[in-house]
Amino acid sequence: MAEVETQWMANPNRYDDETYNRCGKSGLILPKITLGLWQNFGGVDVYETQRAMIRRAFDRGVFHFDLANNYGPPPGSAEENFGKVLAQDLKRHRDELVISTKAGYRMWPGPFGEWGSRKYLISSLDQSLQRMGLDYVDIFYSHRVDPNTPLAETMGALDQIVRSGKALYVGISSYSPEMTRQAHAILKDLGTPCVIHQPSYSMVNRWVEEGLLDTLSELGMGCIAFSPLAQGLLTNKYLNGVPEESRAALEGSFQPGMLTEENLNRVRALNEIAKRRGQTLAQMAIAWVLRRPEVTSALIGARHVQQLDNSLDALNNLEFSAEELAEIDKYAGDAGVNLWQQSSDSQAPV
Numbered sequence: 001m002a003e004v005e006t007q008w009m010a011n012p013n014r015y016d017d018e019t020y021n022r023c024g025k026s027g028l029i030l031p032k033i034t035l036g037l038w039q040n041f042g043g044v045d046v047y048e049t050q051r052a053m054i055r056r057a058f059d060r061g062v063f064h065f066d067l068a069n070n071y072g073p074p075p076g077s078a079e080e081n082f083g084k085v086l087a088q089d090l091k092r093h094r095d096e097l098v099i100s101t102k103a104g105y106r107m108w109p110g111p112f113g114e115w116g117s118r119k120y121l122i123s124s125l126d127q128s129l130q131r132m133g134l135d136y137v138d139i140f141y142s143h144r145v146d147p148n149t150p151l152a153e154t155m156g157a158l159d160q161i162v163r164s165g166k167a168l169y170v171g172i173s174s175y176s177p178e179m180t181r182q183a184h185a186i187l188k189d190l191g192t193p194c195v196i197h198q199p200s201y202s203m204v205n206r207w208v209e210e211g212l213l214d215t216l217s218e219l220g221m222g223c224i225a226f227s228p229l230a231q232g233l234l235t236n237k238y239l240n241g242v243p244e245e246s247r248a249a250l251e252g253s254f255q256p257g258m259l260t261e262e263n264l265n266r267v268r269a270l271n272e273i274a275k276r277r278g279q280t281l282a283q284m285a286i287a288w289v290l291r292r293p294e295v296t297s298a299l300i301g302a303r304h305v306q307q308l309d310n311s312l313d314a315l316n317n318l319e320f321s322a323e324e325l326a327e328i329d330k331y332a333g334d335a336g337v338n339l340w341q342q343s344s345d346s347q348a349p350v
């Protein structure tokens with residue numbers, strides 16, 4: 001007889017610590033830490049490891065999962081895998097979950113397979129819903145500005161998506177402060193609020209401090225900061241060389257220029273500050289982005305449950321003294337602005 005899998009039971013105390021924030025001035029609430037499925041959740045990765053991470057995250061109060069049409073590899077497979085975990089373990093918790101996806105990067109051949117046309121965004125979301133087995137997502141993003149499509153068309157598509165019930169909220173990712181203002185204004189006129197921005201932000205990548213965070217605060221928008229660990233650089237994993245099981249060991253998203261001796265010296269100094277705070281460097285890096293009141297959630301990635309657990313323990317110490325912040329500035333400074341400002345998840349290894 002085939003073995004019958006017993007139904008997984010989620011931790012009943014998962015909301016006890018109330019570790020969540022309001023997203024700008026909207027009704028949307030997000031956990032302080034969100035799990036992203038860009039890397040390590042593809043068809044090439046081990047499904048049971050992915051499933052264990054998603055369950056563990058949910059058990060620890062992480063009710064937001066961030067995806068995009070192209071996450072994999074192969075593109076689309078992260079959504080398929082997430083849909084499988086949803087069907088197996090999380091279906092009955094659907095109304096507790098905030099699931100986001102995006103479109104903007106290359107997903108299929110031809111002129112309608114990327115960017116920001118109405119045709120691309122709407123058909124891409126239809127495909128994403130099918131891959132995940134969902135009727136709607138909670139947040140749908142325009143993943144990047146399309147310089148050749150009128151912004152009014154891209155925002156019009158987001159408005160249409162909300163009206164059609166396929167997304168509850170919409171947002172934008174990696175838009176400049178000026179484009180954010182324009183996008184927000186167009187959506188406001190259409191009657192659909194632009195509730196969230198998803199930019200990159202970390203101790204070594206501070207472009208959002210030059211206008212974007214002020215803009216979001218003024219517009220009442222939330223902010224979910226991606227790659228707070230600078231893809232793993234702001235952890236202790238590269239201090240003694242490049243481990244085989246690491247992003248830097250693979251071709252693709254991790255830019256080789258990140259692991260210079262100069263950057264590693266910065267990381268060593270930051271690691272000492274973290275130790276004095278009784279944290280790992282990963283924990284300090286996550287706490288550091290959350291110190292800003294404009295940041296609703298820190299959007300992290302993880303390779304396995306141990307990493308995830310380590311990162312989620314960042315919530316045990318979110319306070320920084322002025323001296324600690326000054327010391328972090330001294331070592332991290334603007335080290336990586338040029339390296340990561342343009343960070344995009346189009347470069348996932350295929």
Ligand SMILES: NC(=O)c1ccc[n+]([C@@H]2O[C@H](COP(=O)([O-])OP(=O)(O)OC[C@H]3O[C@@H](n4cnc5c(N)ncnc54)[C@H](OP(=O)(O)O)[C@@H]3O)[C@@H](O)[C@H]2O)c1
Nearest residue numbers: 036037038226227228229230231232235246247300301345
């Ligand atoms: N909107 C956009 O354009 C965009 C772009 C990029 C990302 N994102 C979103 O942001 C999410 C997070 O991005 P990310 O994965 O680059 O974030 P990240 O949190 O900066 O980096 C995650 C990586 O850091 C390492 N790591 C994580 N926790 C660790 C720990 N406790 N100790 C040691 N190492 C640890 C792992 O690297 P190894 O795998 O090497 O072990 C892990 O894969 C994505 O999944 C996606 O949802 C959005």
